[in-house]
Amino acid sequence: MEDNPCIICVAITGSVPRKEDNPNIPISVDEQIESTHEAFEAGASIVHCHVRNEDQSVSSDPILFAKLQEGIEKHCSGMVIQFSTGGRSGKGKERGGMLPISPDMASLTVGSNNFPTRVYENSPELIDWLAKEMVKYGVQPEIEAFDLSHIFQAAKMYNEGKLKGNPYIQFVMGVKNAMPVDRDVFEYYIKTVNRILPSANWCAAGIGKHQKTINQWCIELGGHTRTGMEDNIRLDKENLAPSNASLVNLTSEICGMYGRSVATWEQTREILNIPLKN
Numbered sequence: 371m372e373d374n375p376c377i378i379c380v381a382i383t384g385s386v387p388r389k390e391d392n393p394n395i396p397i398s399v400d401e402q403i404e405s406t407h408e409a410f411e412a413g414a415s416i417v418h419c420h421v422r423n424e425d426q427s428v429s430s431d432p433i434l435f436a437k438l439q440e441g442i443e444k445h446c447s448g449m450v451i452q453f454s455t456g457g458r459s460g461k462g463k464e465r466g467g468m469l470p471i472s473p474d475m476a477s478l479t480v481g482s483n484n485f486p487t488r489v490y491e492n493s494p495e496l497i498d499w500l501a502k503e504m505v506k507y508g509v510q511p512e513i514e515a516f517d518l519s520h521i522f523q524a525a526k527m528y529n530e531g532k533l534k535g536n537p538y539i540q541f542v543m544g545v546k547n548a549m550p551v552d553r554d555v556f557e558y559y560i561k562t563v564n565r566i567l568p569s570a571n572w573c574a575a576g577i578g579k580h581q582k583t584i585n586q587w588c589i590e591l592g593g594h595t596r597t598g599m600e601d602n603i604r605l606d607k608e609n610l611a612p613s614n615a616s617l618v619n620l621t622s623e624i625c626g627m628y629g630r631s632v633a634t635w636e637q638t639r640e641i642l643n644i645p646l647k648n
């Protein structure tokens with residue numbers, strides 16, 4: 371059987387968890403670089419990044435993003451760097467203010483839905499602007515699908531030329547008040563991506579205690595997957611995750627159980643068609 375390496379993305383920080391929730395969560399840029407380095411050595415080949423202020427509050431400061439990018443490039447040479455343009459990090463166009471520093475990838479949500487305590491608002495105007503900026507600065511999007519309609523919207527944007535590059539679709543499941551972790555829907559997502567965006571690769575992220583379940587489903591069904599403390603701060607029921615690398619190790623073990631290798635950064639760049647910037 372031909373090997374189908376599994377890409378592991380590590381979402382190191384996010385905008386929600388704080389040191390009070392898990393003291394091991396990396397907040398400062400230095401902590402983030404160190405945590406990314408450990409996760410990279412454990413097998414993660416994409417890092418999904420948010421930045422925080424010193425008081426742990428969320429930020430969308432391009433200077434912090436640039437420092438983080440520089441450190442990761444230096445210490446994790448080859449790793450794919452993905453910045454978040456998610457709605458918790460800033461308002462309106464602030465969310466894309468770091469795209470001019472040309473990360474390899476950036477997350478892009480192409481529709482709205484509910485979050486635990488608020489509306490996750492992504493207006494068509496803002497989505498089109500973020501897409502345009504990504505095309506302009508050569509940033510490959512990772513589409514965050516919180517809902518089936520987001521997959522259709524992404525396909526439409528690729529067909530219209532508003533989005534460029536190899537489509538990479540991430541299903542996000544288990545966010546409270548949004549799509550739950552549901553196996554039938556998960557399989558239908560895959561079927562729909564294969565039908566309307568056949569050139570796309572797919573991955574998925576599960577939130578909280580569902581992280582491991584989603585990792586398993588992705589690996590079993592031939593996709594790629596995401597782990598990390600942004601989505602889940604626990605190693606298991608009893609223990610907080612000691613590091614992002616510990617969660618990457620867990621995911622890598624699941625790959626082994628299903629006979630899949632973990633993609634190296636070279637394989638990840640080849641699969642997603644993201645050449646190394648010089």
Ligand SMILES: [Zn+2]
Pocket residue numbers: 381384385418419420454456600
């Ligand atoms: Zn994120």
